[in-house]
Amino acid sequence: MGELTRTVDGREVPAPGEWVFEGGNSSLAFVVRHLVITKVRGHFRRFAGVVTVADRPEDSAVTVDIETASVETGMAARDRDLRGRDFLDAEAHPLMTYRSTGVRPHGGHWLVDGDLTIGDITRPVTLDVEFQGAAADGWGNRKAVFSAEAEFDREEWGVTYNQALETGGVLIGSKVKIEIEIQAKPKE
16 A cells, blocks of 8 residues: 655655545635624535645645535525625636645645636635645545645635625625645545
8 A cells, every 4th residue: 555644854744646635525615704793604515626745745736626606605595696796606607726836834834825716817825734644544545634724805806796784894704714624535
């Protein structure tokens, strides 16, 4: 089966190769401020990605494709709005994509710089990634686990819909926090 991890410059990293996201054991979630005083949490049900781990970790790469129509927040009317023209415009833009442009160590974590495309706009976003470890499951299948977070301003991608509230502030915050948990397996 080979080694699952190795140590490079004092950091545990996965074995080199392509690691493919496992959808059922991974999550891509977001949090947005709502009504100034609360938060809305949601996730995307369908996404795919690959972490290509290089011999030198800084040469590694990440690609992610997210189906915009798969967004869910637990409220059907809001989900329809998010899929519509004011937000993700899932009909015209069925995918959001993330393509890494660089990987660099940062303490015990890794910063993955990349380009996030929403609609027709591509802008840089840096993911703060932590390699959680690797193991073989009960059937001997190799798994690697990664956690990542990022925050960005949705308005920079042209997602500007909002409403002023009578009590002050706006209906929807502009900052979007991304929370990612990935279980990956070696590409076959």
